[in-house]
Amino acid sequence: MTTTYHHTAAFNDLAALLTGQLFLPQDADYEQVRQLFNGRVKTQPAAIARCLTVQDVIHTIRWTRAQGLPLSVRGAGHEIFGRSLREDGVVIDLSQMKAIAIDPVARTAQIQSGVTAGELIGAAEKYGLATTTGTISSVGMTGLTLGGGYGPLTGAYGLAADNLLSAQVVTADGQLMTASGEKHPDLLWGLRGGGGNFGVIVSLEYRLHPLTKVLSGLLLYPLEQARTVFRNFNEFISTAPDELTVRSGFLQIPDGPTVLFLSPTYCGSLEMGEQAIAPLRTFGTVLVDQMQPVSYHELIHSSDAFTPKGRHYYLQTQSLKRLQTETIEALIEQGLPLPSPFSAINIHHFHGAASRVGVSETAFALRQDHLMVELIAAWEPQDDEQRYIQWAQNLSQALAPYAFKGGYINLLDEQEQERVRLAFGSNYERLLDLKQKYDPDDVFRSTIGHLALQHNN
Numbered sequence: 001m002t003t004t005y006h007h008t009a010a011f012n013d014l015a016a017l018l019t020g021q022l023f024l025p026q027d028a029d030y031e032q033v034r035q036l037f038n039g040r041v042k043t044q045p046a047a048i049a050r051c052l053t054v055q056d057v058i059h060t061i062r063w064t065r066a067q068g069l070p071l072s073v074r075g076a077g078h079e080i081f082g083r084s085l086r087e088d089g090v091v092i093d094l095s096q097m098k099a100i101a102i103d104p105v106a107r108t109a110q111i112q113s114g115v116t117a118g119e120l121i122g123a124a125e126k127y128g129l130a131t132t133t134g135t136i137s138s139v140g141m142t143g144l145t146l147g148g149g150y151g152p153l154t155g156a157y158g159l160a161a162d163n164l165l166s167a168q169v170v171t172a173d174g175q176l177m178t179a180s181g182e183k184h185p186d187l188l189w190g191l192r193g194g195g196g197n198f199g200v201i202v203s204l205e206y207r208l209h210p211l212t213k214v215l216s217g218l219l220l221y222p223l224e225q226a227r228t229v230f231r232n233f234n235e236f237i238s239t240a241p242d243e244l245t246v247r248s249g250f251l252q253i254p255d256g257p258t259v260l261f262l263s264p265t266y267c268g269s270l271e272m273g274e275q276a277i278a279p280l281r282t283f284g285t286v287l288v289d290q291m292q293p294v295s296y297h298e299l300i301h302s303s304d305a306f307t308p309k310g311r312h313y314y315l316q317t318q319s320l321k322r323l324q325t326e327t328i329e330a331l332i333e334q335g336l337p338l339p340s341p342f343s344a345i346n347i348h349h350f351h352g353a354a355s356r357v358g359v360s361e362t363a364f365a366l367r368q369d370h371l372m373v374e375l376i377a378a379w380e381p382q383d384d385e386q387r388y389i390q391w392a393q394n395l396s397q398a399l400a401p402y403a404f405k406g407g408y409i410n411l412l413d414e415q416e417q418e419r420v421r422l423a424f425g426s427n428y429e430r431l432l433d434l435k436q437k438y439d440p441d442d443v444f445r446s447t448i449g450h451l452a453l454q455h456n457n
């Protein structure tokens with residue numbers, strides 16, 4: 001569908017209100033600005049408003065609503081299904097709002113909403129501080145946090161959302177408000193894992209933790225030993241200390257074989273870390289052992305090369321209580337061979353500090369120890385996508401009987417609305433009330449974890 005709203009003159013009015021630039025489809029750099037991490041997303045918005053100030057955000061919300069156009073919000077653009085763009089809509093593009101202020105005494109970071117994990121950690125590291133991020137440096141902190149935010153420090157410090165102390169939010173009626181423990185605490189509760197339902201976040205404040213080096217890397221095992229390694233791993237994680245969070249899964253070595261990987265990160269003393277990870281080396285024949293002390297900043301940059309922007313991606317997710325025989329069999333029998341050298345099965349480890357947060361303390365509801373599985377299909381643009389999508393969907397279905405109902409909202413497709421409801425569990429009704437309070441007209445409807453109000457359906 002092509003846009004029906006090419007009244008350049010009307011858009012000139014919006015452009016005149018902005019400090020930042022407005023990009024329209026006829027502009028030479030529109031396509032480059034429009035491009036998301038996932039090259040598969042082809043959605044063509046009518047305009048992209050690159051906001052540089054809070055006032056730009058307020059103007060764009062008010063103007064877009066007055067014109068009756070759909071609105072979407074974009075940070076670093078990593079969400080896989082492209083919800084940050086709407087066909088014929090106006091995009092609030094926050095990717096250039098990148099201010100960061102670290103308070104080393106209070107151990108907090110104040111960031112604007114375009115800041116990525118790598119940028120935040122790079123700034124905090126100068127003070128020997130860090131907080132939970134995802135595994136890849138280029139992912140936006142805002143989107144990550146709004147859905148939860150699993151990463152290598154989850155066992156020690158909880159989810160990214162658990163470290164969110166406050167946020168500045170522009171609501172659907174263009175009001176700027178603070179969500180904190182004192183002001184609008186209900187809104188802060190909702191932002192901690194409740195998706196982008198309630199407004200445009202313009203800045204966030206995080207708790208930081210002392211952290212210099214971590215012990216981290218990859219341990220690679222031959223596929224023939226996958227069953228044994230996974231069985232041992234399953235036993236091992238039931239008693240893993242908080243400081244140790246272990247990602248696992250399958251990947252293909254560039255120009256080499258597909259292997260099972262364990263990727264531990266230990267964030268306490270390096271000596272204790274060596275002891276803690278020692279059993280992992282006995283689970284099978286370790287083909288490659290890359291464990292070493294690295295800065296957290298280096299760690300989250302180490303996988304960047306495997307996930308380039310612009311490739312085509314499709315993803316399915318399931319959250320498993322543990323790796324029981326049936327799920328290990330499904331991963332091996334249906335997951336392998338991986339559909340392409342760039343595809344992977346990536347399993348995040350949720351435990352420790354993240355599991356000790358009560359179900360109703362934040363909007364993020366799955367607080368039992370679990371393993372969040374990402375089935376990542378990736379291919380070059382010229383390939384036929386069907387076989388990749390089918391691979392991820394079939395494997396996801398095979399895992400589903402053993403998984404928690406729902407799933408990780410940051411990775412759920414827009415079509416999976418029922419799973420979003422189940423993911424919020426007993427927090428769902430409270431989230432609907434918040435939606436009714438802060439966005440009754442459902443302006444933020446393309447968001448991750450969309451809460452559909454009855455009267456808007």
Ligand SMILES: Cc1cc2nc3c(=O)[nH]c(=O)nc-3n(C[C@H](O)[C@H](O)[C@H](O)COP(=O)(O)OP(=O)(O)OC[C@H]3O[C@@H](n4cnc5c(N)ncnc54)[C@H](O)[C@@H]3O)c2cc1C
Pocket residue numbers: 037073074075076077078079080082083084085094113133134135136138139140141142143144145146147148149150151195196199200201202307410411446447448
């Ligand atoms: C390569 C890759 C690695 C990943 N690794 C991890 C990982 O290790 N752990 C993990 O938990 N997740 C991971 N994810 C998932 C990631 O958390 C989500 O895709 C997240 O939505 C990305 O945030 P973003 O700001 O970059 O996304 P965007 O595409 O910019 O935004 C996604 C959505 O978030 C909302 N949003 C973003 N910014 C704002 C804002 N300022 N105000 C209101 N709403 C907003 C909007 O609904 C928007 O549509 C990964 C994704 C990719 C592609």
